[in-house]
Amino acid sequence: MKATVPNIIEKKKRGEKITMLTAYDYSTALIIDRCGVDILLVGDSVGPIFSGYENTLPVTTEEILYHTKAVSRARKNALLVSDMPFLSYQTSFEDAVRNCGLMLKAGAEAVKLEGGQEIADLVRKLSHSGIPVMGHIGLTPQSIHSLGGYKVQGKTEDTRRKLIISAKSLEEAGVFSIVLECVPEDVAKEITENVNIPTIGIGAGRYCDGQVLVINDILGLFEGFRPKFVKKYVDLAPLIEGAVKNYVEDVKTGKFPEETHIFS
Ligand code: KIV
Numbered sequence: 001m002k003a004t005v006p007n008i009i010e011k012k013k014r015g016e017k018i019t020m021l022t023a024y025d026y027s028t029a030l031i032i033d034r035c036g037v038d039i040l041l042v043g044d045s046v047g048p049i050f051s052g053y054e055n056t057l058p059v060t061t062e063e064i065l066y067h068t069k070a071v072s073r074a075r076k077n078a079l080l081v082s083d084m085p086f087l088s089y090q091t092s093f094e095d096a097v098r099n100c101g102l103m104l105k106a107g108a109e110a111v112k113l114e115g116g117q118e119i120a121d122l123v124r125k126l127s128h129s130g131i132p133v134m135g136h137i138g139l140t141p142q143s144i145h146s147l148g149g150y151k152v153q154g155k156t157e158d159t160r161r162k163l164i165i166s167a168k169s170l171e172e173a174g175v176f177s178i179v180l181e182c183v184p185e186d187v188a189k190e191i192t193e194n195v196n197i198p199t200i201g202i203g204a205g206r207y208c209d210g211q212v213l214v215i216n217d218i219l220g221l222f223e224g225f226r227p228k229f230v231k232k233y234v235d236l237a238p239l240i241e242g243a244v245k246n247y248v249e250d251v252k253t254g255k256f257p258e259e260t261h262i263f264s
Contacts, residue, residue: 003038003079005110005132005176011038011209012198018177018210020081020200021218024050024067028215029074037078039200041112041212042067044083044142048224049216056141059085061099065106072107081134082108086142089113093125100131112179114140116166120173127174135170137163138204139182150227152203154187167191167199179212180204182229203229 001007011018020039023029024046032040046067047053061084068082082103089096100111110132113119123133138153147153154163164187167178177198180188185205192199192207201208213230216222220235250256 002077005079008038008079009176009197012196018198018200020210020212022046022049022212022214022216023071023074024215026070026074029071032215033075033078038210039212040071040075040078040080042071042080042082042108043112043214044085045214049214049222055144057086057144059083061085061088061102064088065102068103068106068108075107079110080108081110081112082106083112089119089122093122096122097126097129097131100126100133101129104131110134110176112136114142116162117169120169123170123173123175133175134200135167135175135178136181137166137170137178138180141181150182152182152184154183160184160187163187164191164194167195171195171197177210180208182227203227 008018018039019037020041021032021037022043022045023032023040024042029040042064044056044059044064046063047056047059051063053059064082064085068080072080084100084103088099103111111126112134113123114136116137123135126133139147139150141150144150154160163183170178175197177200178191178195180191180199180201182203185207188199188201188204189207192209198209200210200212202212214222217226217230218233220232220237223237226232247256
């Protein structure tokens, strides 16, 4: 069954876990989509993962649009959510509605915005414009310089309370789900129990309504920093290295191409 915004919300009511993975290109999205993943996220992690940027800040609206179009050509069943990159929604309501609208025109079915209580009015505006919004609180990588690094958020009583208030105000403003990134498990549990929309955790423990990870991390394709919360399901990097080395060797020694590979 095709995943939709309403049936993602329904899953929480039925106590069914929600699965979400990032996707950036057509061929990989085709495979992920046929595995029963509920949500494909064209994350701004595309910056570090695909383009080799140091962080997500340089990612542009045009880049996310490009990857959204590629993934939307592959997507049949999953709900397609696109990240709104840094500066695509902070400058004005008008810019935000236009840029989020462009994502929907490119094939996304919802957008994800980083930020808590401070973006509640914008979320309300977008929801009223027919643009479904997924929230993202906790460690918000677009605020990396204000946060002072990739650190677990919500560890003090004050920051914990702010996260809970943010989750409630985002829900009230109309988000259909919230990503909780890098927060202590008990904080994620408290938020999950106090909102009626699904929470989707990344480094937020076992009690969220769903989980999200970066596809390259679970496949062992990204050899950069690997956070504690990542589970590697396969180690593809050495397999690819082996295959490429065999190809190089075969070409050099004349073992490839063989008769089966040629036209006569
Ligand atoms: O950009 C991204 O990939 C994300 C998820 C990891 C939540 O925002």
